[in-house]
Amino acid sequence: MAMNAEILDGRLLFAIPKKGRLHEKCLSLLAGADIQFRRPNRLDVCVSLNHPIALVFLPASDIPSFVGKGNVDLGITGHDVILESKMQDLVVEQLRLGFGKCSLQVQVPESSSIKTAEDLAGKRVVTSFEVLAGQYFNEIDDRLNLKEEQKTKIEYVGGSVEAACSLGLADGIVDLVESGDTMRAAGLHAIATVLETEAVLIRSTIIKHPHLTSLIDLITRRISGVIAAEKYVVCQYNISRDKLAAAIKVTPGRRAPTISPLEEENWVGVSVMVEKKKSATIMDDLTDIGASDILVFNLDNCRV
Numbered sequence: 001m002a003m004n005a006e007i008l009d010g011r012l013l014f015a016i017p018k019k020g021r022l023h024e025k026c027l028s029l030l031a032g033a034d035i036q037f038r039r040p041n042r043l044d045v046c047v048s049l050n051h052p053i054a055l056v057f058l059p060a061s062d063i064p065s066f067v068g069k070g071n072v073d074l075g076i077t078g079h080d081v082i083l084e085s086k087m088q089d090l091v092v093e094q095l096r097l098g099f100g101k102c103s104l105q106v107q108v109p110e111s112s113s114i115k116t117a118e119d120l121a122g123k124r125v126v127t128s129f130e131v132l133a134g135q136y137f138n139e140i141d142d143r144l145n146l147k148e149e150q151k152t153k154i155e156y157v158g159g160s161v162e163a164a165c166s167l168g169l170a171d172g173i174v175d176l177v178e179s180g181d182t183m184r185a186a187g188l189h190a191i192a193t194v195l196e197t198e199a200v201l202i203r204s205t206i207i208k209h210p211h212l213t214s215l216i217d218l219i220t221r222r223i224s225g226v227i228a229a230e231k232y233v234v235c236q237y238n239i240s241r242d243k244l245a246a247a248i249k250v251t252p253g254r255r256a257p258t259i260s261p262l263e264e265e266n267w268v269g270v271s272v273m274v275e276k277k278k279s280a281t282i283m284d285d286l287t288d289i290g291a292s293d294i295l296v297f298n299l300d301n302c303r304v
């Protein structure tokens with residue numbers, strides 16, 4: 001069924017990467033924020049069932065310009081993509097999302113005599129990030145006083161950047177690195193970092209529909225709650241009062257721990273938020289201090 005343009009009237013348009021590394025995580029954020037939708041026949045525009053929102057599924061690389069020009073109101077994409085499309089002055093980064101984390105790095109063959117970005121300056125660099133790589137090497141070329149014909153030659157490719165050196169097309173590349181598996185498999189190693197990036201929630205600086213501002217704030221708060229719920233767990237334990245000060249040092253909480261007296265004299269129950277990635281170490285430390293009945297709970301959602 002085709003979508004009528006009128007169905008979108010008055011709705012907040014929210015751009016989501018239609019495929020690639022950020023897609024799945026964005027869908028789970030929408031679910032966590034209770035933005036319900038049905039996407040029939042892989043349509044790229046669909047309306048939310050429970051909010052005045054329409055979701056627009058776009059390539060991650062197009063989202064900054066759609067948001068920057070005010071064609072959509074809100075979007076999720078990579079910080080790197082915003083800079084690469086030169087849209088940083090036309091979008092507001094509302095929230096860092098904590099996924100899609102990787103680095104844009106200068107890489108050369110492990111066997112190469114090139115050891116620094118300065119060594120690579122003036123040679124051939126292949127990348128999908130021609131703007132960011134261009135700015136990075138321009139600055140080095142200028143610093144080294146390279147003449148026009150000596151300057152670094154940046155060439156764009158759309159993908160499989162890591163193959164460029166072994167094909168003899170480049171002396172180095174600029175590409176994203178997360179685990180480093182792609183880089184190592186291609187016999188490359190990193191010699192410099194251009195940028196650290198992660199997924200971000202962005203909104204347009206062009207407010208076409210002022211009535212949507214409060215909805216943008218609501219979505220931002222909900223998504224921020226989903227992210228915090230993934231980052232934190234609740235830790236609950238019992239401890240005798242004489243050991244409480246030591247235990248609180250280990251679990252100070254975001255603001256302060258909740259401490260409740262137990263029926264047993266001199267004992268208290270403590271409830272506190274801790275970072276999920278630190279929870280095992282914190283449980284070890286609490287056991288050493290003398291805490292008992294240490295429980296850890298996942299959070300479904302939160303507002304903190």
Ligand SMILES: Nc1ncnc2c1ncn2[C@@H]1O[C@H](COP(=O)(O)OP(=O)(O)OP(=O)(O)O)[C@@H](O)[C@H]1O
Binds near residue numbers: 022059099198
């Ligand atoms: N290995 C990775 N780890 C974490 N985040 C990544 C990784 N690769 C890319 N990203 C992030 O996801 C964004 C989109 O990259 P992705 O490769 O999914 O692009 P895409 O638009 O789907 O293009 P295509 O699938 O056509 O290559 C990147 O700009 C970056 O912010």
Ligand SMILES: O=P(O)(O)OC[C@H]1O[C@H](OP(=O)(O)OP(=O)(O)O)[C@H](O)[C@@H]1O
Binds near residue numbers: 162175177183
């Ligand atoms: O350090 P790693 O964990 O190996 O990740 C890095 C790789 O991930 C991205 O590509 P992706 O796999 O998304 O495919 P693409 O080359 O089609 O963009 C990026 O372009 C690297 O090739």
